[in-house]
Every structure is written in structure tokens, then in C-alpha cells.
């Protein structure tokens with residue numbers, strides 16, 4: 001059958017965030033468990049369970065979260081696709097049990113502004129907002145963190161360093177440290193910070209801001225930064241708009257609930273300057289090609305350029321309000337205030353963890369695309385040869 005031109009064009013414009021991998025999650029906030037499948041990972045890749053545990057722990061344990069997090073000691077199971085800690089090339093299936101599995105039965109008719117409640121209820125024709133709240137809940141990000149963490153094992157095994165941290169909570173100063181190389185020291189500081197800052201001074205200030213928010217019954221947003229160091233040039237592509245790696249990174253980052261903005265490199269700052277001040281000039285130092293600046297955030301022409309990838313995310317304050325706000329009872333079609341539901345006050349640090357593994361996920365997919373194989377050893381070989389050929393090592 002001949003496809004009409006208009007439909008053919010729409011098909012061509014279907015933008016995929018992942019070219020090689022497939023990732024799917026299922027599960028509700030108060031369901032029995034979260035289930036996830038990651039398909040397309042090569043065989044023979046060693047998986048660090050410790051690192052995966054650490055991602056899940058960091059996603060849920062920090063100051064500013066609700067009491068539910070005490071329930072959410074996220075224990076996970078990898079039920080297929082990994083044997084004795086090594087991938088088999090088969091789809092990787094995972095489970096995370098919910099500790100809080102009693103679904104509330106009282107129907108909800110008053111949507112919380114800032115959530116999926118209003119449009120989800122209307123769109124799916126439900127009689128109750130509960131099903132929207134259950135699936136739209138960010139609880140699902142626990143599974144995506146796990147699957148993203150598993151995918152991140154590929155770039156990490158090839159020497160890439162992924163590093164996410166909290167940049168700012170609420171209206172704190174937003175001055176940034178320019179980081180051009182991976183530094184273990186930053187990781188140590190972040191891991192000892194209650195909020196995952198890389199500046200020891202910021203913890204106290206954040207504590208104060210959070211305390212003030214609690215007293216005022218308010219919620220907070222903020223910003224996080226995520227880096228990938230030791231990334232070679234040439235991942236992603238300029239040949240087709242949908243192959244650009246910046247597009248894919250932006251897509252996954254904006255899929256994190258509460259992320260409302262993304263900045264790659266110093267986008268905001270350079271948009272105010274003359275061009276000459278904003279290009280990352282290229283030098284030779286010893287026998288290595290170097291850049292002394294990273295305004296472009298490691299991406300030029302939709303491809304990695306060898307500089308660290310730098311992404312900053314802007315996170316809105318938690319939408320569930322402790323104080324009632326104006327809304328409408330959708331069943332009775334009359335104005336009604338929202339009721340308070342248990343909620344976090346600030347989830348900015350969690351976003352830094354989710355974003356870290358999501359950057360790893362996109363890099364994993366881009367590596368598989370370029371060095372594509374079903375066998376990690378062959379990928380490693382191809383990767384090494386490429387680095388030598390472009391004289392990157």
C-alpha cells in the first residue's frame with residue numbers, strides 16, 4: 001500500500017530518544033512493585049550492584065524528603081539478563097518492591113495544580129483522579145534510575161566519569177565552579193553533603209532555607225549540574241536533526257518530573273556575549289589537542305567534542321502545597337480548595353542522581369550506535385582503536 005506523503009513525512013519526524021536501547025517501566029506509586037526492562041545491552045558487561053544500590057540510596061536519602069522515604073529503602077532485583085553480575089545480552093528485567101502498597105481508596109476529584117491531575121483526568125475520561133496520581137508519581141523514577149544506572153555501566157567501563165551534584169536550592173546564589181576535569185575530591189565532598197553540594201559551605205545555608213520553607217509551609221525548587229568527563233569526540237551526529245546528542249540529552253532530562261528547563265554548557269551566559277568570547281578555541285599542548293574553555297558544554301554540531309559534557313537543569317518547587325490552593329471539584333464542577341497530601345518539600349538532590357544516570361543512558365546508546373555490537377569486548381576494542389586513530393589517548 002502506498003503511504004500518502006503527509007503520513008510518510010510524519011513518520012520520518014518521529015524523534016527517538018534512544019536509537020539502540022529500549023527502556024520500559026511499569027508500576028504505580030502504591031502498586032505492588034515497579035517493573036522495568038532494558039533491552040539492547042551488550043553481553044559480557046560487568047554490572048556493579050554496589051553502584052546501583054548507591055544510586056537508589058542517593059535518590060531517596062537526603063534532607064527535604066517526606067517520611068515516605070523512610071519506607072522507600074529501595075531494594076531491587078535483577079530477574080533476567082544478568083548472570084553472576086555479567087550481562088548476557090538478553091533483555092534485562094528488574095523489580096523494585098513498593099513498601100507502601102495500600103492504594104488509597106477514597107476518590108479524589110480536586111486536581112492539584114502543577115501536577116498531571118487535571119489534564120490526565122480529562123484526557124483519559126476517569127471518574128476519579130487517583131489513577132493519574134498513581135502513575136504520574138515520581139516514584140517511577142526509582143525504576144528509571146535503576147535502568148539508567150545499568151546502562152551507565154557501559155560508558156563507565158570505558159573510562160567515562162559521570163558526576164551530578166546540586167547547584168542551588170531555592171534562591172541561593174547560583175555562581176558556578178568551572179570544572180574542566182574530573183576531580184575525585186568533588187565526589188568526596190558531594191558524598192558527604194546532606195544535599196549533594198560540591199561546596200562544603202552550602203549545606204548550612206540550604207539547611208536554613210529548608211527550615212524557613214518548613215516554617216512557612218512552603219516547598220522549594222533549585223538547580224542541578226551533571227557532567228560526563230572523558231567522553232571522546234564524535235558521539236551523536238549532525239547528519240540528521242534527530243541524531244543530535246543534545247536533542248536526546250534534552251529529551252531525557254525534561255522527562256524527569258519537575259524539571260522545567262535545561263541549559264547545555266554556558267548557554268544563558270554566552271547568549272549575552274560577542275561570539276569571539278564564546279567559542280572554545282582549539283590548541284595543541286604536548287601532543288594533545290586541548291580546549292581551555294567549555295562554553296559549549298562539550299557538544300558542537302549535535303556531537304560530543306571531547307570537552308566534558310555539561311548540563312544544568314532547572315527544577316520547579318514541589319507542586320503539592322501544604323496550604324490549600326484554589327482548584328475545582330471536577331465531579332461537582334464547583335470551586336474547591338486542594339487538600340494536603342503527604343509530600344516532599346524539596347527533591348532537587350534526587351534530580352541530580354536521576355540526571356546523572358540519564359546522561360549515562362544517552363551515552364550508552366550513542367556508544368552502541370557508533371561501536372554497535374552485542375559483545376562488550378568487541379565494543380571495547382572498537383572504542384580503543386577509535387581513540388588511537390583520532391589520537392585521543
Ligand SMILES: Cc1cc2nc3c(=O)[nH]c(=O)nc-3n(C[C@H](O)[C@H](O)[C@H](O)COP(=O)(O)O)c2cc1C
Nearest residue numbers: 114115116138257258259318319320343344347350
Ligand atoms: C524524585 C522526585 C520526587 C518527587 N516527589 C514529589 C512529591 O512528594 N510531591 C509532589 O508534589 N511532587 C513531587 N515531585 C514532582 C512531581 O512528580 C512533578 O512536579 C509532577 O509529576 C508534575 O510533573 P512536571 O513538574 O514535570 O510538570 C517529585 C519529583 C521527583 C523527581
